[in-house]
Amino acid sequence: MSAQMPEIPWHKPRKAEPRQPLSRSLIVETAVRVLDAEGLSGVTMRRVAQELGTGPASLYAHVSNKEELFELVLERVVSEIRLPPRPEPERWKEQVTEICFEAQRVLTSHRDVSLVSLGSIPLGESQLTITEFLLDLLLRVGLPPQVAAWALDGLGQLIDTDAYEASVYSERIARGTDIHQYFGQLHSFLLALPTDRFPRLQGMADTMVTGDGDERYAFKIEVFLRGLESYLPTDADTGTGTGTDPHTAARAAAPAAPAARRRLDA
Amino acid sequence: MSAQMPEIPWHKPRKAEPRQPLSRSLIVETAVRVLDAEGLSGVTMRRVAQELGTGPASLYAHVSNKEELFELVLERVVSEIRLPPRPEPERWKEQVTEICFEAQRVLTSHRDVSLVSLGSIPLGESQLTITEFLLDLLLRVGLPPQVAAWALDGLGQLIDTDAYEASVYSERIARGTDIHQYFGQLHSFLLALPTDRFPRLQGMADTMVTGDGDERYAFKIEVFLRGLESYLPTDADTGTGTGTDPHTAARAAAPAAPAARRRLDA
DNA sequence: TCCTTGGACGAACACTGTTCTACGAGTCGA
DNA sequence: TCGACTCGTAGAACAGTGTTCGTCCAAGGA
Structure with missing residues (x-):
């Protein structure tokens, strides 16, 4: 390095480093880094801003909320989940199991990020891609459409909840237990x-x-x-069409749910 | 009301109301009241203390943590769940369904308290009572012990996750959506x-x-x-003993789980 | 050239959980 | 009866949090 000239006093440089400008993706990437290092509770606006060499107020130009930031982080994490090249209906149970384990592998590799996923409907692009794949697979197997649709709910909950539980254990043993x-x-x-x-x-x-x-x-x-397997139509029903003829016996799925409504008052 | 006498000046009352002394159960009850009124995020040490007419530091004599307070609150809520008078194995599926809906009714009637339950192992007295009932029921049906034990995990997750999801919707529509x-x-x-x-x-x-x-x-x-039903032993197996002879075909339950271990590093 | 616009950001507000420390009343032994 | 000694009660404070306000500055369009 060459000898550095002193700053001219009345130039008041204010920022020595010409940092790269902030952007949504840069913020999200930094948040993921902080998440991996310190867990979800460590991802604070101040912490992320500090990592970027600025103050927390600067983030609000690109991200409206901490909640929105969290959802962007989740979407980025979910995009790491790799799907099989194509659905294989003849071994659908194994394939669903593989996807579940792949999802858990990715989710738990980012600490307790699954907590974000628990309360939100998965509408991110990657999340929709996974849903589309699973839905396609279940329909090809021959499950009635309503069964397949609702089954996605259950599978998503299973993945999220288990990943969160696993991360709780991880955090616990990380704390020395x-x-x-x-x-x-x-x-x-x-x-x-x-x-x-x-x-x-x-x-x-x-x-x-x-x-x-x-x-x-x-x-x-x-x-x-x-x-789910028990909802597959019997052999007598499948002999007719090209293979999948759903929308038939999906109505008897739910037994009479108790009339206890969730309260809707404000 | 009769006319109230003025306080004698040198008595310096310092506390006009002779409040009942603090106690664990009083704190928990107050916390539940705040929970019902403002949701889990509204249950802060300051808010509960204020409701009791004191400061936040006073609570720490009876409760070591906010986390511990939350778990006490959860246990109190769970104790409201009513169980059937006796297990009825001949209609076990209906009975399990009823218990699940009863649990959801109670949990969702206390806002998003189910969030507390998501990451913790249910070791409270009421929670253990419910677990014992379900375990007894599943064993009476004839499920292998290992299947019954692991099934409790799944049922608990199902109840908690769905209650939490329902509460998220409730909060959302309570906010005007x-x-x-x-x-x-x-x-x-x-x-x-x-x-x-x-x-x-x-x-x-x-x-x-x-x-x-x-x-x-x-x-x-x-x-x-x-x-779960698919794990019931076939008729050929049950004809021997008094009715339940488990511990037989519970080993083939889990298909070879991927070797992907959860990371155990500190 | 001026003027507008939008990102950056210091400071501040209203909170949070938790701890330190002093105070005061009650009880128990002498 | 009286001192000592607990233990529950709190006020104040610390180190954080998410978010907003208002200012500042640099780049772009007219």
Whole structure:
């Protein structure tokens, strides 16, 4: 480096570095970096702004909200999920399972970002692409359209919830809690339950703590898929058309839901 | 009211009202009241303390954390869930469905309290009571113990996630969003999707927005229960003993989970 | 050339959870 | 009866938070 000239006093430079200008994508990328480093609760407007060498007010020119920033971050993360090249209806259950695990892999690799996904309808481009793929797959299998549509809800919830739960564990062990000790404590807690009030839980303490996150996740997916399988039309129905003739027996899906309405008052 | 005498000056009352002393349960009850009035984000230490006519520091003598307060609140809410008088294995699917809807009724009647329940293992007394009931019911039906144990996980997640989702909608319509207009916008959004990239979603826009929260909830429960049903031992196996002989075919539950381990680094 | 416009940003507002420290009343032993 | 010694009650403060206001400056159009 050459010798640097002193600043002329009355030039008051105010910003020595000619930083690259702010932009939506730059902010989102920085937020993802902060997310990976410090978790979702570490992603504050100040923290992101500081990482960009500016103040929090500067972000509001490109992002209207912290909530909007979070949704942009989620969409960016979801875009990392890779889909299979093409749907394979003959092994649809395996393929759905693979997608679920791929989604969980990506989501949990970004700490607890799945918390953002829990309350929001997935309308981002990547999220819609995944939904489209799954919907196409389920329809090709022969599931009635209404069943397939509603099944997407269930699958999405399964993925999000499990990813969030897994991230909670990750955060916990990141904070120093030994996972074996933790499950040991849980085990002895169950064993210490009063036998007269909790005979099943007390007696099945071993079984309750069996299986890690992946095993339990795989089980839940399998149960859901077996349930979906039961909605497939029988052989007698499928012999007619080109292959998929839905819209037939999807009405008996929901048993009479209790009349208890969600309260709609303001 | 009778005329009130003035205070004697040198008595310096300092607290006109002889408030009842603080206690854990009083704090929790107040927190629930604030929760019902202003939602979970409105439950702050200051708000609860103010409701009790004191400062936030006073709460920390009875509650170590805001997190602990939240869990106490959750346990209090869960204790409102009423269980059937006795398990009825012959109609287990209906009974599980009823419990799920009862749980959702209670949870959603307390705004977004289900958010607390999402990341925590249900170890409160009421939560354990519900778990014990469901576990007993599933075992009586004849499900293998490992299947029953893992199924509790799935049911709990289903209840919590759906309650949270329902509460998000409730909050949204409480903030003034018209729900019909909202679904209308969603519908036209799906219709406006490019047909070449999202043919299924675009073509099934009607089907996608069909059904309210209860219908979809009932569907997910039904799918899960049908999946569980497939784990029941066949008739050839059950003819031997008194009725329930588990621990047999529970091993093939989980298909080979991908080796992708959750990262365990600090 | 001036003038408008839009991004950048310091300061501030109204909050948050939590801790420190002092105060005051109650109880228990002497 | 009286001191000592707890323990619940709080005021004040600390280090944060999301968001807004008003100012500033540089670039672009007329």
